[in-house]
Structures are given as C-alpha cells and as structure tokens.
Amino acid sequence: MNESKPWYLSRTIWASVITVMAATAGLIGLSVDDADQVVLTDTILQVVTGLAGIVAIIARLSARDRIG
Template structure:
C-alpha cells in the first residue's frame, strides 16, 4: 500500500469510532440500525474532509511566513 491519506479521511477509522459509539449507545438502550451507521460514517467522512479543506485554506490565509522550498 503506497497511497497515504490523513486519518480523518479513512472510512475504516470512522466506522470503528462509530461502532464504539453505537455500542455505548446500545448499552444505554439506544439502538442504531445498520443503515443509520453506514449513513453516519459517510456523513462524518464528508464533514471531516470539508473541515480539513477549510482548515488548510484558513492556515494559508492567516500564515505569517511564506513556504520555503529546500533543495
């Protein structure tokens, strides 16, 4: 596996986190269906991607220094 991505872009990570939350909710007598879990994973991944993009733009706009390329 050569391709790299941020942890928040991983559906596996979000799926695992949502499964943990679903287990805790089930323990509290609140049940999420399989369809709800799948839709929640997709929504979280989309939101995380959008937030990552916004953070990148904000970081570049508010940066105090230029990017230096070392050769």
C-alpha cells in the same frame, strides 16, 4: 497502497468509532441499526473532509512564506 492520508480522513477509523458508539448506545437502550451506522459514517467523513479543506485554506492564507 502506497498513498498515505491523515488518520481523520480514514473511513475505517470513523466506521470503527461509530461502531463503538453504536454498541455503547445499545448498552444504554438506544437502537442504532447498520444502515444508520453507514449513513452516519459517510456524513461524519464528509464533514471532516470539508473542515480539513477549510483549515487548509485558512492555513495557506495566513502563511508567511510563498509557495515555490
């Protein structure tokens, strides 16, 4: 495991955040089962990945220096 990636592209981070959110929802009476957590994690990760790609494109288009 020598490759690195930004924290916001980590499935572990998003799964942990969703687990905490599901536990909190359970405390206030909302039921979130394990299958819903997996789907939610995958959906959020796909959205974040898409947004990261859009930001990268915008940043490249607005850059002042050439890629060399």
